[in-house]
Amino acid sequence: MSRPVAAKETYLYQAVPPQANALRVGWAYPAGYNIAMSALGWLLLFRQLDQNPSVAVQRITTDTPAGHIAKDLALFGLSLAWELDLAGVMTLLENARIPLWSHQRTQEHPLVFAGGPVATTNPEPYADFFDFFLIGDGEDVLEEVVSACQNFSPTQSRQERLLELAQIEGVYVPSLYQVHYASAQGEILSIEPRSSQVPTLVQRRNATDLANRVAASPILTEDTVFSNTFLVEVMRGCAHRCRFCLASYSNLPARGSDLTPLIAVIEQGLAHTRKLGLLGALIADHPEFESLCDFLNRQDNLELSASSLRADTLTEGIAQTFVRGGQRQLTLAIESGSPTLRRRINKHLKQEAIFQAAMASEKAGLKGLKLYGMVGLPDETDEDVAQTIALFAELKKVAPKLKWTLGCSTFVPKAATPFQWMARPETRLLEARQEALRKGLLKRADFRPSSPKWDTLQALLSRGDRRLSALLVKFQELGGKLGSLNRAYKALEADGIQLPSLEWYAHRARPESEVLPWDRIHLGVPKAILWKEAAPPPNALSNSAQGP
Numbered sequence: 001m002s003r004p005v006a007a008k009e010t011y012l013y014q015a016v017p018p019q020a021n022a023l024r025v026g027w028a029y030p031a032g033y034n035i036a037m038s039a040l041g042w043l044l045l046f047r048q049l050d051q052n053p054s055v056a057v058q059r060i061t062t063d064t065p066a067g068h069i070a071k072d073l074a075l076f077g078l079s080l081a082w083e084l085d086l087a088g089v090m091t092l093l094e095n096a097r098i099p100l101w102s103h104q105r106t107q108e109h110p111l112v113f114a115g116g117p118v119a120t121t122n123p124e125p126y127a128d129f130f131d132f133f134l135i136g137d138g139e140d141v142l143e144e145v146v147s148a149c150q151n152f153s154p155t156q157s158r159q160e161r162l163l164e165l166a167q168i169e170g171v172y173v174p175s176l177y178q179v180h181y182a183s184a185q186g187e188i189l190s191i192e193p194r195s196s197q198v199p200t201l202v203q204r205r206n207a208t209d210l211a212n213r214v215a216a217s218p219i220l221t222e223d224t225v226f227s228n229t230f231l232v233e234v235m236r237g238c239a240h241r242c243r244f245c246l247a248s249y250s251n252l253p254a255r256g257s258d259l260t261p262l263i264a265v266i267e268q269g270l271a272h273t274r275k276l277g278l279l280g281a282l283i284a285d286h287p288e289f290e291s292l293c294d295f296l297n298r299q300d301n302l303e304l305s306a307s308s309l310r311a312d313t314l315t316e317g318i319a320q321t322f323v324r325g326g327q328r329q330l331t332l333a334i335e336s337g338s339p340t341l342r343r344r345i346n347k348h349l350k351q352e353a354i355f356q357a358a359m360a361s362e363k364a365g366l367k368g369l370k371l372y373g374m375v376g377l378p379d380e381t382d383e384d385v386a387q388t389i390a391l392f393a394e395l396k397k398v399a400p401k402l403k404w405t406l407g408c409s410t411f412v413p414k415a416a417t418p419f420q421w422m423a424r425p426e427t428r429l430l431e432a433r434q435e436a437l438r439k440g441l442l443k444r445a446d447f448r449p450s451s452p453k454w455d456t457l458q459a460l461l462s463r464g465d466r467r468l469s470a471l472l473v474k475f476q477e478l479g480g481k482l483g484s485l486n487r488a489y490k491a492l493e494a495d496g497i498q499l500p501s502l503e504w505y506a507h508r509a510r511p512e513s514e515v516l517p518w519d520r521i522h523l524g525v526p527k528a529i530l531w532k533e534a535a536p537p538p539n540a541l542s543n544s545a546q547g548p
Helices: 040-050 086-095 117-121 138-150 158-165 259-270 289-297 316-324 339-344 351-364 382-398 427-440 452-462 466-477 482-494 502-506 527-534
Strands: 009-011 023-029 055-061 075-079 111-115 132-134 177-181 188-193 219-221 229-233 275-279 303-306 329-335 368-375 403-410 446-449
Touching: 023 040, 023 138, 040 055, 040 075, 040 138, 075 086, 075 138, 086 466, 111 117, 111 138, 111 158, 117 132, 132 138, 138 158, 229 259, 259 275, 259 289, 289 316, 303 316, 316 351, 329 339, 329 351, 329 403, 339 382, 351 368, 351 382, 368 427, 382 403, 382 427, 403 427, 403 452, 427 446, 427 452, 452 466, 452 482, 452 502, 466 482
Parallel strands: 023 055, 023 075, 075 111, 111 132, 229 275, 275 303, 329 368, 368 403, 403 446
Antiparallel strands: 009 219, 177 188
16 A cells, blocks of 8 residues: 555555465556546456455556655556646656566566556557557456466466467557568558567457446545545546547446446445545436436535536526535536537537527536537637637627636647548647637636647647657656747657657648558447548538528
8 A cells, every 4th residue: 555644545445455465466557646546447446456455566656756656666657647747657666676668677577567548449559558459348357467477387488478468458569569661750561460470460358337336435535636525426538429538438338337336336435535526528418317317406515516518408497406515617518609519520519409408507506617628629620719719709698697607728639540541630720719718718717728748748649659669768857838838759769760740740630541540440330330420410510501
C-alpha cells in the first residue's frame, strides 16, 4: 500500500491476505495520490487484485517514495487515461528502477503493461515503453493475465511469456508486430505479425455482466480531488455515436447496471459518506434514471454531483434532484449552437430541447448551466460559430436568471471514431474562432476555452505511431512545456533522427486507403463502417434542409 502519511482511508471492502507464494504486482497511476484516488477504474482493478489471495498488490503513485516500492515485482501495471500522461509514466518507472524502454528490460524486471482509454484506442506512441496493453474493459482480462503469469515456467524468456499473453483476448503485445514505413517520414505501409502464433487482430475485451456488477468506489479518502465522495458508474459508454466521440466508439455497446443492484451499492456507500458522484458518459440514458432520482430524493443530507447530461434528457424533476443534492450548476454537452453542424457530427439534439432544458433548470432552482462546445469540427463555418453566439442570446431570454458558461475545446481527431481520418484545422483558425466566441459572448456568458496549442499536442498523440517514442522522451527531458515540442524536434534532427512533422501527424486528413497505426486493434466497429459514418448524411450541410 502507498499513501501519504496523513491520509486517512476507509475501505468499503474486505482485503484478502496474500498467500506465501503470491504473484507480486505493482499497480500504479501516472499522477499523485490526490488525483489517483479519484480514478474509479484504477481503484476498481486494485480492489480486484487486493481480493485475490494469489496476488500481493502494492498501490503506487508518482509521489510514492522510490524506496517504498517493492523490488521483486512480477507485474507492473498502470492506467493511461490521458494522452499527456507520459511524464507520470517516466516518473513511476524511474522510481521503481525499471528501464523506460521495453527492449532494455531483462528477465529480472517485471512485465510492464497499461490499460485505460489511451491504451485501448491508440497505444502506438507508447509502444516502446510497455511490454503489453490491455484493450477494452480490464475486469476480466486482468484476471486472465494474472492467472497466466502465475503459471509461467521459470525457464520461459520474456518473449515467450509475452507470446503466451498475446493469446488472451484483449491483450496487445506491440513487440510482436513489425511496422513497415514508406520512409523515415512517410506513411505506414503495413503492420505485420512477426509469426503465425501472433493474432492478426486484437479484439477489444468487454466486461461481462455489468447489469449486476456495479462499479463504485472501493476506498474513500478526504485527500483527493473528490474528497470523501462515493463514485458510482451509472452507465458505461454511449449509444448516440457522435462522430468525434472517443467515449462512445471505444465503449460500445452502451451498458448500465440494473436499478436494484445499483441502489444497493449506493446505499452501502452512503453508510460511509453523504457525498455521491454519478459517473458515465450519459447517465440519464439509464432506462430507470427517473426511478434512481426518486430514490436519491428520499436521502437526507445528500451532496450529489454528476458528469455532464444531455439537454434532451434534462427534465425539471431531474434538475430538482440535483438542486436537492446541493448542485448550483449542471453541465450539458451541446458541441455547437448550429443545428446544421450538430447534424454533421451526428449529435441528435434539437434547438428546442436546449431551450426546454434551460427553462427546466431555472424553474428547478439551479443557478447556472455550463455548456460544452467545440470549434474546428469538420465542415464548420464562421456562420456556425455565429449561431453559437446567437443561441446564448436566446438562452438569456428564455432563462434570464441562470448564469451561463461556455467551455470550448478544439476538435481533436480521435482513433477508432468516424472522424479519425479528418483534418484538424490550423491553430490560427481555431484561435480566431475561439476569439470570435469570446467577443460575441461578452455580458452573455463566461467563456472558458481550452488551449489550441495543447490540443494540437493531444492530436499528435491521438493519431501518432511508435516513431514518436523518441520525441516524447526528448519533449519531457526539455521540460514538457509547449515550447519543448519544437525544441525536441530540432534536437532529434541534430542527432540524425528524422520524423514526420507536427503538421503531418496532427493536422492532415488521411485517405481511406492509408494504414493507420492502430489498425491491428479492433474495438468492434469495422473500419469500412467508420468511413461510411464519417461522410455527411444527405442534406446535413444545408441550413434549410431540416428544421432545428
